Amino acid sequence: MVLMRSDDGAMPASATSSSRTVPSDVQAASELLTALASPLRLSIVTLLDEHGSRCVHQLVDALGVPQPLVSQHLRVLRAAGLVTGERRHRQVDYRLVDAHVAHIVRDAIDHAGHGGPEEATA
Numbered sequence: 001m002v003l004m005r006s007d008d009g010a011m012p013a014s015a016t017s018s019s020r021t022v023p024s025d026v027q028a029a030s031e032l033l034t035a036l037a038s039p040l041r042l043s044i045v046t047l048l049d050e051h052g053s054r055c056v057h058q059l060v061d062a063l064g065v066p067q068p069l070v071s072q073h074l075r076v077l078r079a080a081g082l083v084t085g086e087r088r089h090r091q092v093d094y095r096l097v098d099a100h101v102a103h104i105v106r107d108a109i110d111h112a113g114h115g116g117p118e119e120a121t122a
Contacts (some may be wrong), residue, residue: 032104040065041073041096042105044094048083049102052096055088 022030038040040063047054047062056074061066074094077083082101085092096102 031080032082032101035076035082036101036108038073038076038104040069041077042109044070044073044077045082045096045101045105046109048094048096049099049105052092053086055091055093057091059094 008084036045043063044059047059051058054062056067058068059070059074065069074083074085078085082097084097085094
């Protein structure tokens with residue numbers, strides 16, 4: 001599906017109508033990006049990509065944020081199917097479900113590091 005913009009950049013009313021259906025792959029991509037839409041969750045994915053797996057206390061130490069906050073963000077990533085946890089005695093080791101997610105995050109961070117249009121013309 002292609003959404004058309006009017007000359008003023010706004011979406012025409014017909015394109016935002018609830019009668020339009022979003023293809024399932026577009027919906028899935030939107031949910032993936034929504035799950036990643038947090039600096040802390042991007043940092044967690046980056047750490048898991050670098051180290052293979054980490055338990056919560058290792059993530060807390062590396063990120064410098066409270067354990068409940070890390071656990072909350074891990075729940076979002078688990079619910080989205082991006083990370084999985086394996087219990088080892090009293091702790092859970094988290095890892096990425098697949099490397100594609102890490103690739104998306106690396107590309108997004110690399111892209112953001114290139115700067116805006118001002119930097120490109122300088």
